[in-house]
Amino acid sequence: MARFLSKDKLEGFEKYKYNSIDTSILSNYVMHPFWNWCVQFCPVWVAPNLLTFTGFLLTVLNFLLFSYYDYGFHALTKENVTNDHIPSWVWAVTAVNLFVAYTLDGIDGKQARRTGTSGPLGELFDHGLDSYSTVLIPTCLFSIFGRDELSPLRFYFVLWNIFINFYLTHWEKYNTGVMFLPWGYDFTMFGSCILLLVTSLIGPHAWHAALPGGLTPGVLFEFVLYFSAMITSQTVILWNIYKSYRDRTGKMRPFLEAVRPLIPLLIFFVLSTAWALYSPSDVLSRAPRLFYVLTGTIFSNINCRLIVSQMSDTRCEVFNGLLVPYALVLGVVLWVRVSPMSELLLLIALTALASAAHLYYGTKVVQEMCEHFKISCFHIKPKIK
Incomplete structure (x- = not known):
């Protein structure tokens, strides 16, 4: 049976040591003290990966709730003649779920150190699920603004801004050997929880009021995401990589090897x-949620493979197999000019295929890691005395 983790990758995981730098004021002075307090209430028999997975499932639940009540992001649009709006309790529940997920993501590493179960599997599992959450969490926030504030195409690029920032953080570690935890993550997660909670109290229509200068909250939200990404993430990442070469503290890879991980993401x-721009039937506007899930799934797969290479200190894969069926479908859509229904069916089929392939990949990687290190993903094995 084919394996995803080669011998050199497994040997690289054996040598792996976690190395991170966190300079976030919110993280160091607010969240970490809070998480240190929370983790003491967690039973020592609870596996850290179980905390991680529970938090991820809460983000999935949030995504499913909004999918039910606002599948096409029409709830807050003027053409919503049915007046079917998102209930206030949905905003409140998703705010609580997101905060609990954020907390569980913050204490899983502390629980691992507390129980003596720290290892590469935990970090791989954590960051791998986080890469999938980059589409699940923001898509819920889109329902606050809806299509009247942000078109599906504009929000598509907002998602890619989030994807790129997340990916560049791991690309940075691939070259420097250090995980520089971005400030934006904590502020974004905490801010999203507050935004959802406030929306449950005052209603989403408050975010659609006109601002001075003809701006709207949706446009301001969009601008802040792009601007903060450039200032607090992208420029900092490039500086850290440059500094690692200047001071010879990083991996010192040749230029082509250093940029190698960017190739599959650029192709995708x-x-x-x-597809988003030239779809004959404008499938992104017709089925935005499905298009976002497909994009986020393939992005997560590309990112997970980078994480594996980064942690095992092996050469990053330059090609992702999921891009083959994607390119084939795109070729059919753009050159054969299929009917709108056929294009939608192709989108559904491709989403199902990518989701199944990514789930299989993630499951097999975890199984191979567990077999190699003789551990269990969701259970703390008692130590033999």
Whole structure:
């Protein structure tokens, strides 16, 4: 049976040591003290990965709730003649779920150190699920603004901004050997919880009021995401990589090897954006949620493979197999000019295929890690005395 983790990758995981730097004021002075207090109430028999997975499932639940009440992001649009709006309790529940998920993500590493179960599997499992949450969490926030504030195409690029920032953090570690935890993550997660909670109290229509200068909250939200990404993430990442070469503290990879992980992401961005822009039936506007899930799934798969290479200190894969069926479907859509229904069916089929392939990949990688290190993912094995 084919394996995803080669011998050199497993040997690289054996040598792996976690190395991170966190300079976030919110993280160091607010969240970490809170998480240190929370983790003491967690039973020592609870596996850290179980905390991680529970938090991820809460983000999935939030996504499913909004999918039910606002599948096409029409709830807050003027053409919503049925007056079917998202109940206030949904905003409140998703705010609580997101905060609990954020907390569980914050204490899983502390629980691992507390129980003596720290290891590469925990970090891989944590960051792998986080890469999938980059589409699940923001898509819920889209329902606050809806299509009248942000078109599906504009929100597509907002998602890619989030994807790129997340990916560059791991690309940075691939080259420097250090995980520089971005400030934006904590502020975004905490701010999203507050935004959802406030929306449950005052209603989403408050975020649609006109602002001075003809701006709207949706446009301001969009601008802040792009601007903060450039200032607090992208420029900092490039500086850290440059500094690692200047001071010779990083991996010192040749230029082509250093940028190698960017190739599959760039190819995918070009393919997905071509479909978003040139779809004959404007499938992104017709089925935005499905298009976002497909994009986020393939992004997560590309990112997970980078994480594996980064942690095992092996050469990153330059090609992702999920791009083959994606390119084939795109070719059929753009050159054969299929009917709108056929294009939608192709989108559904491709989403199902990518989701199944990514789930299989993630499951097999975890199984191979557990077999190699003789551990269990969701259970703390008692130590033999």
